Amino acid sequence: MMLTDFNAVLLTLKLALVSTLVLLVLGTPLAWWLARSRWRYRFLVDAAVALPLVLPPTVLGFYLLLAFGSGGLMGLPTLAFTFTGLVIGSVIYSLPFVVQPLRDAFVAVGTPPLEAAATLGATPLQAFFSVVVPMARPGFLTAAVLGFAHTMGEFGVVLMIGGNIPGETRVASIAIYERVEGLDYVAAHELAVLLLLLSFGLLALVYGLNRRARVVGA
Amino acid sequence: MSSIRVDLQFSRQDFALHALFEIPASGITGVLGYSGSGKTTLLRAIAGLEPRAQGSIHIGATCWQEGSYARPVHQRRVGFVFQQPNLFPHLTVNENLCFGLRFRGATEQSFALDAAISLLGLESLLDRSPATLSGGEQQRVAIARALASAPELLLFDEPLSALDERRKAELLPYLERVHRELQVPGLYVSHAISEVTRIADHLLLLDAGRIVANGPIVDVLTDPENSTGLVGGDQALVVIDVRVAETDAVVGLARVTAPGGDLLIKHDRLVVGEKLRLQIAAHDISVALTKADDSSIINILPTRIDAISHSTCGQVILRLVMGETILLSCISMSSLKRLNLRVGDSVFAQIKAVAVLT
Numbered sequence: 001m002m003l004t005d006f007n008a009v010l011l012t013l014k015l016a017l018v019s020t021l022v023l024l025v026l027g028t029p030l031a032w033w034l035a036r037s038r039w040r041y042r043f044l045v046d047a048a049v050a051l052p053l054v055l056p057p058t059v060l061g062f063y064l065l066l067a068f069g070s071g072g073l074m075g076l077p078t079l080a081f082t083f084t085g086l087v088i089g090s091v092i093y094s095l096p097f098v099v100q101p102l103r104d105a106f107v108a109v110g111t112p113p114l115e116a117a118a119t120l121g122a123t124p125l126q127a128f129f130s131v132v133v134p135m136a137r138p139g140f141l142t143a144a145v146l147g148f149a150h151t152m153g154e155f156g157v158v159l160m161i162g163g164n165i166p167g168e169t170r171v172a173s174i175a176i177y178e179r180v181e182g183l184d185y186v187a188a189h190e191l192a193v194l195l196l197l198l199s200f201g202l203l204a205l206v207y208g209l210n211r212r213a214r215v216v217g218a
Numbered sequence: 219m220s221s222i223r224v225d226l227q228f229s230r231q232d233f234a235l236h237a238l239f240e241i242p243a244s245g246i247t248g249v250l251g252y253s254g255s256g257k258t259t260l261l262r263a264i265a266g267l268e269p270r271a272q273g274s275i276h277i278g279a280t281c282w283q284e285g286s287y288a289r290p291v292h293q294r295r296v297g298f299v300f301q302q303p304n305l306f307p308h309l310t311v312n313e314n315l316c317f318g319l320r321f322r323g324a325t326e327q328s329f330a331l332d333a334a335i336s337l338l339g340l341e342s343l344l345d346r347s348p349a350t351l352s353g354g355e356q357q358r359v360a361i362a363r364a365l366a367s368a369p370e371l372l373l374f375d376e377p378l379s380a381l382d383e384r385r386k387a388e389l390l391p392y393l394e395r396v397h398r399e400l401q402v403p404g405l406y407v408s409h410a411i412s413e414v415t416r417i418a419d420h421l422l423l424l425d426a427g428r429i430v431a432n433g434p435i436v437d438v439l440t441d442p443e444n445s446t447g448l449v450g451g452d453q454a455l456v457v458i459d460v461r462v463a464e465t466d467a468v469v470g471l472a473r474v475t476a477p478g479g480d481l482l483i484k485h486d487r488l489v490v491g492e493k494l495r496l497q498i499a500a501h502d503i504s505v506a507l508t509k510a511d512d513s514s515i516i517n518i519l520p521t522r523i524d525a526i527s528h529s530t531c532g533q534v535i536l537r538l539v540m541g542e543t544i545l546l547s548c549i550s551m552s553s554l555k556r557l558n559l560r561v562g563d564s565v566f567a568q569i570k571a572v573a574v575l576t
Contacts, residue, residue, distance in 0.1 A: 112304045115267055118291040119298035120367045121321035126292075130320070134308040 004166055005191055008175035012195075015083070015171060016151040019090035023098040023147045024140070026091070031102035031143075032128075050096050057093060061160025064089050068161055081163045086171070089157040097146040105139020106132065138210045145206040149199050220278035222247075222371070222403065226263050228256075228271040235259050235271075235427040241420055243278050246372075246397050248418030248435065249407045256427040257407040258301075261373050264405070265298050266291035277371055292321070297364030297372045297402070301379050303356035305348035311359050312344040318367025334365040337399060338392055354385035358392055365400065372396075372404030378413060393417050394575075415439075415457045415497050416575045440537060440544040454500035454535050454546045457575070462492045471516070478541025482516045483572050497573040500535055500548035505565040507557060517569035521545060523561050526554070538567050545569075 034046060052060060068079040068088075079085035109132050117127035133140070155173040162169035164178065172191055179188035220243040228235040235256040241247045251257045263271035266288065275282040282289045305314050315331060335341060338358045348356055357377055364372060377393070378386045390413070397404075397417040408414050414421065414435075421438040423431035431438045439456055458481075460474040465485050472485040474494060483496065509518055521538035528534050534554050538545040545567050559565065 112300065112302065113306060115291075116298070116300065116304040116306070117317070118267070119265055119294075119296050120318040120363065121292050121295075122317075123290075123292050123321075126321060130317075131306055135306070137308075 002187065004170075005172075005175050005179075005187060007167060008170050008172045009191065009194060011083075011167065011170065012152055012172040015086055015090060016148045018087050019094060019151045020098075020144055020148045022087065022091050023094060024144060027095065027098040027102055027143065027147075031099045032106055032132075034099065034103045035106035049099050052093050053096050057154070057156025058160055060093060061089065061157040064092070064157065064161045080161050081165060081169060083168055086158060086162050086169055089161050090151045090154055093154055093157050094147045094150045097150045098143040101139050101142040101146065102136070105136035105142075108139075109135045141206055141209055145202050149202050152195065152199065222278070223274070223276040224260075224264060226260065226271050226273040226275065226283075228259055228263055228268060233259075233427065235263075237424070237427075237429055239422060239429045239432050241422065241432065243403045244401070245419035246404045246406050246417050247420040247422060248414035249405055249422045249424055250409065250411060250414050251407075251424035252409060255424045257409070257424055258375055260424065261298075261375050261405060261407050264371075265296045265373055266294050267298075280370070295322070295368070295370040297367055297369030297404075299357075299361050299364050299372070299374045299377045301376050303348070303353070303360040305356055305359055305363075307348055309348075310344070311340065311346050311348065311351070314348065314359060315340075315344075315363050315366050317363065322367055330368045331366040334362040337365070337395055338362040352385070353381050354388050357381065357385075357389060361392065361396065365396070365402075369402060372400075372402050374404060374406040376408055378408075378410075390416060411453055411455070415455070416495070436544065440546055454548055456498050456500075456544060456546050458496045458498065458543060460494050460496055462488045462490050462494065465490060476540075476543045478539075478543030479519060481519075481569070481572065483574060486574070495575040497575050498545065498569060499571070499573075500546040502569060502571040503538075503545055503547040504568045504570070505536060505538070505547050505549060505557075505559070506568060507565060509566045510568070513568065515568045515570060517567075517572070519545075519567045519569070521565055521567045523559060523563045523565060526559070526561060536565075538565065540567070 030049070034042065034049070064085070065080055068085050079088065113131050113135065114127050117131045118124070122130060153173060154171070155177070158169065158171055158174055159177075162171070162174070164170050164174055172195055176188050176191045176195075179185070179191065221240050222243050223240045225238045226235065233254070233256065237256070237260050249257050249260065259268060262268045264275055264282075266282070269288070274284045276284075281287070282294055306317065309317065315335065319331065335344070338361055340359060340362055343351065343355060343359070348359065351359065357380075361377065378389060381389065394417055406414065406418060418435050421431070421433065421435040422429055423438065431441065431443075433441070435457060458476045460476045460481065463473045463475045463480065465472040465488055467485060470485050471482045472488045474481050474483055474496070481496070488494070506518075509520075519540055521540045523536055524539040524544070525537040526534055527537070532551045533548055534551055536547040536549060536559070538547055547567060
């Protein structure tokens, strides 16, 4: 494998890791709110979170490009064609893959353990970390792996806002596309197989761990 | 003596609770009411789990709620035992018991933990996971967990309702021990008079969201006014706190002393000096104008009719006084007429069965 292609894989992993961490930090309170809120218009937020599931990535990428471009919306600094821009794009793109498993896990934990914790002297925050997080552990694992894997496979958004700058925005999926364009099927194949194995390995890991968690918890 | 004063209002579309009462801040107060009478809501509001409840709660000199002030749940120092055990599945029994210690850092708590473990007999279960315990064992852990958090007030929300009859019978002696050995005041919600009579010193009757009776359990049970159907009527019974005076293993009887006189009960591993609570159902007491010497009944006691209350289905409840002890007798309307019984008459109460509760 060529060094540039190897660097593309490394960049992909870095993007997926950073995006997953950001998603867990932002997605956990959002998922908690979605699981607990009784606001009558909550469904609108649910729909907005699910939007990246159905929207063509190019549409999302197009609007992000407008927002990130020089002189773009909201006075943002120019983020198009930067790694930071890719992270923001990935976070939005992979949001439902993190928020939905977390929300479902929080709903499954339910109210009774929280009430028991409160009557035993735990503040809401202490109850969250000592009861909800351990009880929702399989949900966190699923959310992290799905967020990671989905970001790894991202293509359309990157194509729109990232371009193809080696070491900055040239991720594996873009590199594959470029190899195919150049009719270098061997190089494309090497990258494609690598991504395939990585993705399968990750998913196998999460399902394996969650199965064991259920056995231990039973 | 300090007291617990509660004045709470809570309303939902189909239900309104207005509970105003004052009870002693010692012993267990039973809260008896039908399903839907607001018992659970009342208990949850006292714990702070119903944020929409308005009013005031004072535990002795401590204010938990007043006007716009409401102390958050985690600062109220309650020990809440729910209908379901609600154990934390990711923690062992011991970790569940220690959960409260992590957040309430008082020094007497390690003592409370050890005491709770031995009181509920959990020594051999400490390393188990809650999922491997039976329902009764889980509820024992839940009770111990509430005790170990060093509460100022215990709240039991029908802790036996999720258990079958056999598990209930297993758990009741533990609750009686909690009642006997613990100084913390508590409220015990139930719709079963048979549970309340075993562990309550004081009784509140709740009907359609309102307190309809409040007093020492013996008084509430024997008050002819309390014929809401919760107590009295078909279920009428009395509890009598007695002390074992002497035992006779040969005839298999024990003489126990009640405030108004002595009774004979079955001698079953009783110890002289031991305190017992007896329960006598109104159905198990008949009356006679003369003392029958040729009867198989052991306890025939001289009493005076203090009140006659008419219940449904042709039955009446007689309130009988023997010194400071009150008995209830359920007889038919026709017997009342035939014997021409009136308030103030002297009659002999014939007790067919006495249940020893503790």
